[in-house]
Amino acid sequence: MNVPSAVLSSTRSRGALLVSGVALALAAAGPAQALDADAALALARKSDCLKCHAVDKKKEGPSFKETAAKYKGKADAEQKLYVHLTTTPKIKVDGKEEEHSGLKTKNEAEVRNVVQWVLSR
Numbered sequence: 001m002n003v004p005s006a007v008l009s010s011t012r013s014r015g016a017l018l019v020s021g022v023a024l025a026l027a028a029a030g031p032a033q034a035l036d037a038d039a040a041l042a043l044a045r046k047s048d049c050l051k052c053h054a055v056d057k058k059k060e061g062p063s064f065k066e067t068a069a070k071y072k073g074k075a076d077a078e079q080k081l082y083v084h085l086t087t088t089p090k091i092k093v094d095g096k097e098e099e100h101s102g103l104k105t106k107n108e109a110e111v112r113n114v115v116q117w118v119l120s121r
């Protein structure tokens, strides 16, 4: 049988893509507990976070990519954001001071999942 070489090579590169995709997913999950991105996004949506934030564009608040970049390499990043999301700190929105909202959960692991999700954007 005569298989055109273009078909062979495209099959091969798709295989390579698949493998690198898996490697990326593993790297993003980090060494501790696995990050659940779907759950993080769902909770952020439910908690109205997306009213003021987006992953990659600035709204009332910084984009999550911007926050991830700001805390990149900082050892206390996770703790800082955990405090930010559990203590309703004062922030300025349109020049007016208001309390930053928290996540609609009492579950610490769910909060930490959102924190890790933000930091890995």
Ligand code: HEC
Pocket: 044, 047, 048, 049, 050, 051, 052, 053, 060, 061, 062, 067, 070, 080, 081, 084, 085, 090, 091, 092, 093, 100, 101, 102, 103, 104, 114, 118
């Ligand atoms: C009313 C608008 C508003 C809502 C709703 C809101 N935020 Fe924010 N958020 C802000 C603003 C403004 C800032 C910047 C505060 C500052 O830099 O002082 C901020 C900052 C942040 C930061 C960065 C903190 C830091 O230390 O750099 C994170 C992370 C964040 N918000 C996540 C969330 C999450 C998660 C939710 C949902 C529970 C949420 N925000 C809801 C306006 C909002």
